[in-house]
Amino acid sequence: MSNSVDFAGRPFHFIGIGGIGMSALAYVLAKRHLPVSGSDLRPNHITRKLESIGAHIFSRQEASNLEFFGTKVESKEVELNSQEKFPGGNSTLPQVICSTAINSNNLEYQAAIKLGCPIFHRSDVLAALIAEHHSIAVAGTHGKTTTSSMIGYMLLAAGLDPTIIVGGEVNAWEGNARIGQSPYLVAEADESDGSLVKHSPEIGIITNIELDHPDHYDTLEEVVATFQQFANGCKVLIGSIDCATVKDRLKPTITYSLHQDTEADYSVTNIDYRADGTTALVWEKGKALGVLNLKLLSRHNLSNALAAVAVGRHLGLEFGEIAKGIASFEGARRRFEFRGEVDGITFIDDYAHHPSEIRATLAAARLQARPGQRVVAIFQPHRYSRTLTFLEEFAESFGHADLVVLTDIYSAGEPNLGQISGEQLAEKIAQQHPQVVYQPTISTVCEYLIKTLRPGDLALFLGAGNLNQAIPEIITTLCTPATATL
DSSP states (O other): OOSSOOOSSOOEEEETTTSHHHHHHHHHHHHTTOOEEEEOSSOOHHHHHHHHTTOEEESSOOGGGGGGGSOOTTOSOOOTTOOOOBTTTBOSOOEEEEOTTOOTTOHHHHHHHHHTOOEEEHHHHHHHHHHTSEEEEEEOSSSHHHHHHHHHHHHHHTTOOOEEEEEEEEGGGTEEEEOOSSSEEEEEOOOTTSGGGGOOOSEEEEOOOOOOOTTTOSSHHHHHHHHHHHHHTOSEEEEETTSHHHHHHTOOSEEEOSOGGGOOSEEEEEEEEETTEEEEEEEETTEEEEEEEESSOHHHHHHHHHHHHHHHHHTTOOHHHHHHHHHTOOOOTTSSEEEEEETTEEEEEEOOOSHHHHHHHHHHHHHHSOTTOOEEEEEOOBOHHHHHHTHHHHHTSOTTOSEEEEOOOBOTTOOOOSSOOHHHHHHHHHTTOSOEEEOSSHHHHHHHHHHHOOTTOEEEEEOSSSGGGHHHHHHHHHOOTTTOBO
16 A cells, blocks of 8 residues: 555545545646546535536445446455556556545445555645645634635735635635646645644744644643644744744744734734724834735734735735735635625624634624624534533623524534533523524524514624525525615
8 A cells, every 4th residue: 555645647536525625635636637536425516516627426425436446346356557447547546535524434435445545634635735836834723714715815816826725615716726837835734633743834824723623632732732743844934923822832933913012023003994804004024014905804814914924925025916915805705705685684604613713703793783783693513522612612702792593513423422502502602691592403593583683684604514504595585686685
C-alpha cells in the first residue's frame, strides 16, 4: 500500500464525496484531469457539479462501487502491475479518500481494505496539494472560511490566479474550490479532528484558538498543542494577537490586531462599523497604508480582513491592490448570507454554531437592524458534545437577540447519550433571556415562525446543521409576487 498521494494519473475514489471538504478536493483533482469517482447518500448540487466536470458519482455506498475501476471486490488477489486499464488509463488500484465521518463498518471502506487500495484521509490529499504549491493555509477556531475565501479573492483580483480550497461556497468562483494556473494555493485548514498537524504551508494564518470540538479534544491545552505543531510547520506564521492564546503560546512571525496599542505589525484606527459595511484606516508597523472598505459587517470580519492585508503585503502586493480586492469581496455562503425578504421580513443564513460565533453574528445583526426592528435568532444546536460542553456559554450568547427560537440538536452522527437536549438548552437560555421558545423539529419551527414573524423582523438562522432548509419553505408560504425578493 502506498504511503503518499499520487497525482500522476492514478484514480481517486471519495467515500462521501458530497461533503464540503471532500468535494472541494475532488473538484480540484477532476479539473486537473485526474480520474475521480465517489459516493454519497444524498446527491446535491455539489455532486451534480462534480459530475458535470467528469467525476462519476454513486448514490449508494456499496462495495461494488470500486468495480468501476476494473477489478472485482470478491478477489483477494490483486495484481498491482496488471496491464488491464482502469478508467483514465491507469493500471493500478484507486486511491480511496475518506473523511473522519467514515467508520470501519462502511462497505466501501471494507472493500478498499480487502483489495489493498491505498487509503488516505482527506487531509492527506490537502497536505499533498499544499506541499506542491506556494501555499497559504488559514487555520483557527473561527473565521477560517471567510478569511481563506477573502485571501483567495484578493489574490484572484490582483491577477495571481490561485488555486482555492475552502470550507464554504463562494459566488465569485461558484463553489468551494477553483483551479488556478499559478503556483499559489489558498486553503482552509481544519483543526477539528487533529489533522491540521499534517500541513506545512509557506504561509500559515491562525485567526484565534478556542475549544470547539469536545468530541475530539478534552481540553484547550490539547487544541493549543495541535496549533503549535501546525505553527512549527509554517515557514511564516501570521497570527491575531487579539487572541491571548495565539499571542502567548505561538509567537507569530507577523502579527495583526484591531488595537494599535498592541504594537502589532498590522493594526487599524478610525474604525466605522456600519449597517452596510466597515471602514478603517490600516497601519503597517507605524505607517498608515490607507483606508480599507469592507462589505462585511462587524469587528470579527475586520479582523479577518486584516489577516488578508498581512498576507497580501507579505507577498509584495501594493495596498491599493489589496484594498480594491477586499472592497469587492461579498463573503461566503452561509456567512451572514441574505436569503430573501418578504412582507418586510429579512432572512439571513449563518453557519455560527459556537457561542463566540453566535455572539459575533448577533452583534453584526444588531448593527444592521433598524430602530425598532426585532432581531429573531433561530438556532439549531450542533452536536450533543458541543452543546453539553458549552451549555453555560450558549446561555449567555444570545444577548443581542430580541427573540430566540431553538430546535432540537443536530447530531452530526453523534450518538444521543441522553445527557442534553435542545429543550434543556432552551431552558438554560431562558434563565438569561426573557424571550425564548423551543420548537422540537424544523417543521414546527416553520409553523411557529410563519405565525410569529412580523414586518420589519430580521430573522437570523444559526447553526451548522440543516436548519437553513426551513428558509425557502417559510419564504414561499409568506410570499406573494408583489412583496417578495429572492
